[in-house]
Structures are given as structure tokens and as C-alpha cells.
Amino acid sequence: MQQDSARRSNRDRTEATRAELIAAARRLFTQKSYAETSTPEIVTAAGVTRGALYHHFADKQALFAAVVEQEAAAVAGEIDRASPPSLGARDALLAGSDAYLAAMRVPGRTRLLLLDGPAVLGRAEMDAIDNRHGNRSLREGLVAAMRARSMTKLPAEALTALLAAAFDRAALAIEAGAPAEEYRAVLTALIDGLSRA
Structure with missing residues (x-):
């Protein structure tokens, strides 16, 4: 004992x-x-x-990777909480995008995940971290929308990568002082543009 x-x-x-x-x-x-x-x-x-x-x-870089992994997991957690399976595909994608932009407003997150992360860890390692967390949530939402036939069927990996880049760019712009509502409107239009009529 x-x-x-x-x-x-x-x-x-x-x-x-x-x-x-x-x-x-x-x-x-x-x-x-x-x-x-x-x-x-x-x-x-x-x-x-x-x-x-x-x-x-092992070194400062390994510690930095642990910090980035923790931050990416926190962002994904916010997205997952905001977009439960009970929401329709479009609503889940919109709620997830709002949650992402809100989560990225936590001081220091854009520096860690979007600026220093790729510079320190390299693009391949950052992509791997993103794919375990935020991009995973986005990919699952897109695949669910395509399976539900509420979104045009496209290659999921390419679509995830391109939409994630748009979300990241919006987060950087908003942190720099751009109006969040303008970026939200454009992201909504992108998601709606992928929706089937």
C-alpha cells in the first residue's frame, strides 16, 4: 500500500x-x-x-513543442464544445469557426500557433500538431457535411488545409485590429459557398 x-x-x-x-x-x-x-x-x-x-x-525546442501541443489541444477543445454532433453540418461548421476565432483571441495564441510555431518547429511538425487538434475538428465537420450531402463533395484533406489557412489568416488579421465581423462574414460565405443549393 x-x-x-x-x-x-x-x-x-x-x-x-x-x-x-x-x-x-x-x-x-x-x-x-x-x-x-x-x-x-x-x-x-x-x-x-x-x-x-x-x-x-530534451531541449528548449521540445519544451516549446509541448507548449504548442497544449495550446492546439485547448483550441480544439473549444471548437469541439461549440459544435456538438447534435448541430446540423452547416451550423456545426459555423459554430466551430466562431469558436476558433474566439479561442485564438487568448493572449499569445497567435504568436505560439501561427508565428513562432511554424518558424521553430517547421511546417511539417506544425501540420502534424494541427492535424491532431484543430484541423482534425475541421476535417471531421467537413466530412460530416459531405456525407450528409449538404456540402459539395471535394477532397477532404485539400479542403481542410485551405479552409484552415483562411481561418488562421483571419485570426492574425483580427489580432492586428481588423474587424472580426468582416472576417466572420467572409468565412461564413466560404462555408455557404461550399454548400449544396
């Missing part, structure tokens, strides 16, 4: 240290950027040793 408790306690400490490192790194990466953040700053902000950092992550 004590062994199980000790194992649980060690696992809890390990998970807590990992979470502290990710949270501290996120704060610094969004305040300063990936390039301007040093590993000594991260361990100081997390209140852990440098050895603890390298126990959990």
Missing part, C-alpha cells in the same frame, strides 16, 4: 513539475518570443532546477 502511495506521489510530483515548466515557458514565450527566452529564465520562472527541465524535455 505504501509503495502504491509513493508511486502515486512521485507521479504527481513529476506531472506537477512538467506542468510548471510548460506554464512558465508559455508565459515567457508569449511575453518575449521563443528566440528571446532562455532556459535559465524558464527554470527560474518555474521554480525548478535545470536538471528537472532536461529530465522532462
Whole structure:
């Protein structure tokens, strides 16, 4: 019984240290950027040793990848909550697009996911992360709409990639001060343009 408790306690400490490192790194990466953040700053902000950092992550880039993965999962969670299967295909796509734009307004997200992410991790790794999270949600919505015959049948991967790029561009523009309602109107028109008459 004590062994199980000790194992649980060690696992809890390990998970807590990992979470502290990710949270501290996120704060610094969004305040300063990936390039301007040093590993000594991260361990100081997390209140852990440098050895603890390298126990959990091979290097700063691996820690950054964990931050990006967590942020991408959070965005996908918002999309999934906003577009349950009970909604019709079009309504689910529109609700998901609204949820994406709202989720991307969290301070630092556009920098992490749309600017530093591709620059630091490379396009292939960012695509893999996107495909596990936000693009997965979008692809599922598009496939559901095509199966329901409420949307023109097109290659799902290409359609997902192009619509995701439009959503990302909208998020960047809105963060820079563009009117969100204008971008929402265009995204709605894109989705409706794919719908069968």
C-alpha cells in the first residue's frame, strides 16, 4: 500500500513539475518570443532546477513543442464544445469557426500557433500538431457535411488545409485590429459557398 502511495506521489510530483515548466515557458514565450527566452529564465520562472527541465524535455525546442501541443489541444477543445454532433453540418461548421476565432483571441495564441510555431518547429511538425487538434475538428465537420450531402463533395484533406489557412489568416488579421465581423462574414460565405443549393 505504501509503495502504491509513493508511486502515486512521485507521479504527481513529476506531472506537477512538467506542468510548471510548460506554464512558465508559455508565459515567457508569449511575453518575449521563443528566440528571446532562455532556459535559465524558464527554470527560474518555474521554480525548478535545470536538471528537472532536461529530465522532462530534451531541449528548449521540445519544451516549446509541448507548449504548442497544449495550446492546439485547448483550441480544439473549444471548437469541439461549440459544435456538438447534435448541430446540423452547416451550423456545426459555423459554430466551430466562431469558436476558433474566439479561442485564438487568448493572449499569445497567435504568436505560439501561427508565428513562432511554424518558424521553430517547421511546417511539417506544425501540420502534424494541427492535424491532431484543430484541423482534425475541421476535417471531421467537413466530412460530416459531405456525407450528409449538404456540402459539395471535394477532397477532404485539400479542403481542410485551405479552409484552415483562411481561418488562421483571419485570426492574425483580427489580432492586428481588423474587424472580426468582416472576417466572420467572409468565412461564413466560404462555408455557404461550399454548400449544396
